[in-house]
Structure formats: structure tokens, C-alpha cells
Amino acid sequence: MSNGPKGVTAGACAMLLWRGNQLCFVRRCNTGFMDGYLSLPAGRLEEGESYKSAAVREAEEEAGVIIIAAHADHVFTLFRCSEQAGEWTDVYFGAQQWSGEPYNAAPDEHSELVWLPATHLPDDVLPYQRYAIRQIVAGKTYGQCGTDGIEI
Secondary structure, eight states, X not given: OOOSSTTOOEEEEEEEEEETTXXXXXXXXXXXXXXXXXXXXXXXXXXXXXXXXXXXXXXXXXXXXXXXXXXXXXXXXXXXXXXXXXXXXXXXXXXXXXXXXXXOSOTTTEEEEEEEETTSOOTTBOHHHHHHHHHHHTTOOEEEEETTSOXX
């Protein structure tokens, strides 16, 4: 899979929807990438889009919630890489306020929406997101890892 011209890092974003100490996840299916794993509402940047705008858009597309950009705070930046997926810069935002009740808004790409405690994540959370969440909980704002979640 090519993410762009050689030497260009691809961009993605994720939204942490906080309900107390729990986070919202969707279970991936029919995507061709890590199907069966739990993921934060997340996705690639679209052309001309900022990371924050993309995170707000993904939260609406995947969890059906409307977030005012001012209510989404940057919480973490992750550089990740692997031979298969290439290099990615993932920018994570967190929100505690939104309109609507989260639900599986993309049933063609997700089989369920679940809430999990941020400090007790199961093994079926995307490994690099599990790594990022652990760093966020520890108060860090930057990290580097492989797609498998192993720090580099």
C-alpha cells in the first residue's frame, strides 16, 4: 500500500470521546486493515483538511456525534511506521462534550461501538492506539512506535 510519494509521511487522526474514565471504540470490519480490532473513531486526512477538522469529521462519521472544534483538544502526536504500512503521523484529540448519543454510524465498516476503561484496554485494541492511549493516560504528548505498538 502506498501512502504517498516516497519520503512523505501519511497523516491520520483519532478522537478520544471521554465518558468519565471510559473511551468510545468501534470494532473494524470490511476495511481490509486490522478487521476485528477495536479502534478509536479515526481515519486519514482528506486533501486540504486539518488534523482537528479530520478528527471532528471522523467522530461524526463513525460515532454519529457532533463536536464543536473548540471542544476538541490536542492530546497526543504519534509517529508510527512499519514496512507494510509505511510512515504515519497520527494526531489524537480528546473531547468530553458533544451533541448526540454515540452509536455505530458506519455499520458497513464497524460491527459495534463499545465503551472501555482507558486504563484497562483489551488486547484487541489496535496496538498503536493502545500504545498512544497508555502514553496519554501517563500525561505524555508525543510518542513513536511501530504499527505493532512497540516503541521505536
